[in-house]
Amino acid sequence: MSEMPSFDVGKCDGCQLCISVCQRGGLRSAGESIEVVFADCDECGQCELVCPTGAISFPFEVVIEEPHD
Amino acid sequence: MIPAELAGSIPYFSGLPPDAIQALRQALFEKRVDRGEIVLLEGEPSGALFFVAEGVVKVFKTSPEGKEQILAIVRPGDAFNDVPVFDGGVNPASAQAMGPALLYGISRTNLMRIVAAQPQLAANVIRTLAQRLRDMVALVEDLSFKPVIGRVAKILLQYATDTSEPRPRLTQQDIAAMAGTAREVVGRSLKALEEDGIIRLEKHRVVITRRESLQQLAAEAV
Numbered sequence: 001m002s003e004m005p006s007f008d009v010g011k012c013d014g015c016q017l018c019i020s021v022c023q024r025g026g027l028r029s030a031g032e033s034i035e036v037v038f039a040d041c042d043e044c045g046q047c048e049l050v051c052p053t054g055a056i057s058f059p060f061e062v063v064i065e066e067p068h069d
Numbered sequence: 070m071i072p073a074e075l076a077g078s079i080p081y082f083s084g085l086p087p088d089a090i091q092a093l094r095q096a097l098f099e100k101r102v103d104r105g106e107i108v109l110l111e112g113e114p115s116g117a118l119f120f121v122a123e124g125v126v127k128v129f130k131t132s133p134e135g136k137e138q139i140l141a142i143v144r145p146g147d148a149f150n151d152v153p154v155f156d157g158g159v160n161p162a163s164a165q166a167m168g169p170a171l172l173y174g175i176s177r178t179n180l181m182r183i184v185a186a187q188p189q190l191a192a193n194v195i196r197t198l199a200q201r202l203r204d205m206v207a208l209v210e211d212l213s214f215k216p217v218i219g220r221v222a223k224i225l226l227q228y229a230t231d232t233s234e235p236r237p238r239l240t241q242q243d244i245a246a247m248a249g250t251a252r253e254v255v256g257r258s259l260k261a262l263e264e265d266g267i268i269r270l271e272k273h274r275v276v277i278t279r280r281e282s283l284q285q286l287a288a289e290a291v
């Protein structure tokens with residue numbers, strides 16, 4: 001199961017702009033906060049881009065590609 | 070007509086007497102746009118200033134190669150397309166709705182008429198344009214002078230060679246905090262590195278495809 005996006009409830013101000021830009025219904029309103037519906041997220045990153053408080057982020061690991069022979 | 074409460078909350082209209090707010094409300098036209106809809110096209114005349122009431126609009130420029138540079142993310146209460154309304158020129162950038170959005174626009178003619186009669190509105194316009202100038206100067210600084218890409222390269226290399234388990238994870242915000250810059254700048258840096266073929270952005274991970282090039286950039290970082 002995807003772990004993305006990471007959502008910091010403490011930073012969320014409930015503006016719901018992330019919901020308005022999500023094309024996949026990956027985010028839902030949950031009272032004064034937001035619920036992330038992981039299975040529907042395609043990680044387009046638009047929610048992270050519009051979030052005014054930095055409550056949404058997409059954690060990633062960094063790897064080095066092994067050269068092919 | 071735009072709700073009075075919403076009109077009063079727009080920075081452009083702050084401190085205006087009720088008759089001026091009323092005149093502006095009557096002059097504003099409503100525009101609903103869907104996700105992805107282009108509101109303004111760069112280089113075309115439009116002659117209208119827009120306010121976002123609901124949703125988000127991105128203001129961007131596109132290079133001849135199709136590369137997009139986002140200039141602003143416009144959220145509720147903020148305005149866009151100020152410059153051509155006041156100088157009479159064409160749109161300096163394009164604007165696109167990032168989701169369903171409700172906008173209110175005012176034509177150059179109507180706005181100038183009300184500005185001429187309301188010194189407070191003129192002062193608000195000057196303050197807003199001054200802020201735009203500050204934002205643009207900050208953007209120029211980020212794009213021109215700061216070796217942000219080098220610092221981002223250095224951080225990526227550090228994490229790629231970290232052998233601890235479980236694998237450490239990063240966010241753009243983490244990198245921004247470490248590099249001493251804004252998350253948007255990190256996003257642009259990662260995109261630029263990908264366009265240069267130095268990294269590949271995948272789901273949940275960044276793959277370094279040209280390690281030597283990344284090391285070279287990291288070495289150039291101040």
